Every structure is written in structure tokens, then in C-alpha cells.
Amino acid sequence: MYMSFFDKMKASIGIGAAKVDTKLEKDSYKQGEMVKGNVFVLGGNTQQEINGLYIHVMTQVLREQDDRKYLDDVTLYKIKVSDAFVIEKGKEKVIPFSLQLPYETPITIGDVSVWMKTEMDVTFALDPKDNDYINVFENETVSSFLKAIESLGFYLNKVKNVPFKRSKTGVFQEFEYKPKGGPFQRSLDEVEIGFVADAQSVDLFIEVDRKARGLSGFLESAAGMDESKIRVQYKHFQKESVETAKQELMDILSRYSR
Incomplete structure (x- = not known):
């Protein structure tokens, strides 16, 4: 089934495009522990080609520049959980994954946060994302x-x-x-x-x-x-x-x- 021109245009700006949702086995981990879960990709109003699917372990760091302090999102670790695939209109694809949290993953205490960012790479379109915050405890x-x-x-x-x-x-x-x-x-x-x-x-x-x-x-x-x-x-x-x-x-x- 071929995509209409208007379907392509709408999907490229996120309207009716495929969505991604990651479900973790739990929401609390120790530094260095294995994280397991499933990534659910739900097809939108039209068929779409997905170039790849990635999961990032994220946190924020405090940076200083020109006497100004600000928080910056950084990737602690990144894995590719799927190569290229096509998601059909309205269909669901489930992709299991596992990764090991870095032993240096910050402990979630005070204002420190850690989250798993799932990202789909889609050509000529907004990349769908999903953020799942986790609790991290010390070893x-x-x-x-x-x-x-x-x-x-x-x-x-x-x-x-x-x-x-x-x-x-x-x-x-x-x-x-x-x-x-x-x-x-x-x-x-x-x-x-x-x-x-x-x-x-x-x-x-x-x-x-x-x-x-x-x-x-x-x-x-x-x-x-x-x-x-x-x-x-x-x-x-x-x-x-x-x-x-x-x-x-x-x-x-x-x-x-x-």
C-alpha cells in the first residue's frame, strides 16, 4: 500500500505518525544492574520506515560558561535495540531489550534525575521519543x-x-x-x-x-x-x-x- 502525499506530509511533522512507548520491568535499580523491558512501536495513519531504534541512559550535569550555570542533558550510555524496519499503518511491533546501567550512573538523590530515553530514527520526520524516569540506588x-x-x-x-x-x-x-x-x-x-x-x-x-x-x-x-x-x-x-x-x-x- 502506497502512502498518499498528504499522509507523508502529516507523518513528517508528527501528525498521525508512529509512536513509541517503552515499558520497563521495574522502576528502581542499583548502579551496574541489568535493565530489561519492551519497546512498543505503534503504527500511525500510514506506513513508515524506521531507520533504527535507540535507548539512552540520561541524566543532567551542571555546566558553567561565562559566569552562568545551567543544567545540560547528557547521555551516559546508549544502545541500538533495533535495525531498520517498516511499521505498517495501525500495527504494533514489540521489541524486547536489556542493558546494563553504568556503574557510574548517578544516584537519584536531591535534584538528581536519571531516565531512559527511547528514540526512533525516522528519515525526514520528527523523531518520536519516550522518557521513562527511574530510581537509582548506590552499590x-x-x-x-x-x-x-x-x-x-x-x-x-x-x-x-x-x-x-x-x-x-x-x-x-x-x-x-x-x-x-x-x-x-x-x-x-x-x-x-x-x-x-x-x-x-x-x-x-x-x-x-x-x-x-x-x-x-x-x-x-x-x-x-x-x-x-x-x-x-x-x-x-x-x-x-x-x-x-x-x-x-x-x-x-x-x-x-x-
């Missing part, structure tokens, strides 16, 4: 360190995603903690931690901001010498407990808070 190692730092008297003040070339996804999630009690209340202004991970290990990054004490402390702060940056690697099989993570953080923070 065991990350969880141990987040619990450990709070047990040392810190509270989570801010979470943000920033661009980071050393991570596989190009995104780095920063957790900013401030002391409200505990052994570091008087010596530290804040501690920022973040993680770069893969299937084998987790790299813990810590930035310690010491409190300025007296004139020398003020001069150190003004010169940027009051901050210390630390990187430590942990293998997943080590199964860091909260108590072990707490002791390791205690040792690191004590060393850099003097």
Missing part, C-alpha cells in the same frame, strides 16, 4: 562510605553532577558534606566525596576543606592551600562494611585536618 561499596561519613557527624548539604573526563560516562557525582558534630566539627569546613567505578573496582575521591585558623589559616585559605584531594581504590570483592569504611575515612580525614 554496596558506595553505600558503606555514604553511611560512614554521616556516622562521623557530617550531613549531606548538596549533591550535583558535573562533567569529568576521567570517568567512563563523562559525568561525576559530587556529594558535599558539612560537619554538624563529631570529631571534625572544629577542624573542617566541608568534605566532598565522589566515586568513579567499573565492574571490578570503585575509586573514592575525597576533597577536604580545612577551616581557616588565625592569620596563617586565612592566608592558606586565600591561596587555596586549605584543600586536600585524595584518591583511594577499592575492589568490589573487598565488601567494605560501614565500620571499615568509617575507620578508613577517620584515618584520611584525621591526616588532612591538621
Whole structure:
């Protein structure tokens, strides 16, 4: 059956065109977990050629340009779930898929969001899209360190995603903690931690901001010498407990808070 000229024109601007809808098995996942689901493609008022079907794991990063801060949508990971096919008028095509969330997928906490964007590539037409937001929780190692730092008297003040070339996804999630009690209340202004991970290990990054004490402390702060940056690697099989993570953080923070 041939498409009429008017059917083609309407489909090219999205009127009566094919639609896409992705259904996930669930809406909550851990970092590195497999995501499974089905993509439903529903034909519109006319036959259409689909060049390909893609799923993106998406989040937002905070960028700075010319003293202006703004959020930018970025792709953490992308897979092709179907090659070219034709969807007939009014017909439905179901395409199953699975993908592994990157181990560096940001945790959905605070204003941080993660979603699956399904996109159909259609020539000379608006590409139909579908967004499905998911909850992402930390893996065991990350969880141990987040619990450990709070047990040392810190509270989570801010979470943000920033661009980071050393991570596989190009995104780095920063957790900013401030002391409200505990052994570091008087010596530290804040501690920022973040993680770069893969299937084998987790790299813990810590930035310690010491409190300025007296004139020398003020001069150190003004010169940027009051901050210390630390990187430590942990293998997943080590199964860091909260108590072990707490002791390791205690040792690191004590060393850099003097």
C-alpha cells in the first residue's frame, strides 16, 4: 500500500505518525544492574520506515560558561535495540531489550534525575521519543562510605553532577558534606566525596576543606592551600562494611585536618 502525499506530509511533522512507548520491568535499580523491558512501536495513519531504534541512559550535569550555570542533558550510555524496519499503518511491533546501567550512573538523590530515553530514527520526520524516569540506588561499596561519613557527624548539604573526563560516562557525582558534630566539627569546613567505578573496582575521591585558623589559616585559605584531594581504590570483592569504611575515612580525614 502506497502512502498518499498528504499522509507523508502529516507523518513528517508528527501528525498521525508512529509512536513509541517503552515499558520497563521495574522502576528502581542499583548502579551496574541489568535493565530489561519492551519497546512498543505503534503504527500511525500510514506506513513508515524506521531507520533504527535507540535507548539512552540520561541524566543532567551542571555546566558553567561565562559566569552562568545551567543544567545540560547528557547521555551516559546508549544502545541500538533495533535495525531498520517498516511499521505498517495501525500495527504494533514489540521489541524486547536489556542493558546494563553504568556503574557510574548517578544516584537519584536531591535534584538528581536519571531516565531512559527511547528514540526512533525516522528519515525526514520528527523523531518520536519516550522518557521513562527511574530510581537509582548506590552499590554496596558506595553505600558503606555514604553511611560512614554521616556516622562521623557530617550531613549531606548538596549533591550535583558535573562533567569529568576521567570517568567512563563523562559525568561525576559530587556529594558535599558539612560537619554538624563529631570529631571534625572544629577542624573542617566541608568534605566532598565522589566515586568513579567499573565492574571490578570503585575509586573514592575525597576533597577536604580545612577551616581557616588565625592569620596563617586565612592566608592558606586565600591561596587555596586549605584543600586536600585524595584518591583511594577499592575492589568490589573487598565488601567494605560501614565500620571499615568509617575507620578508613577517620584515618584520611584525621591526616588532612591538621
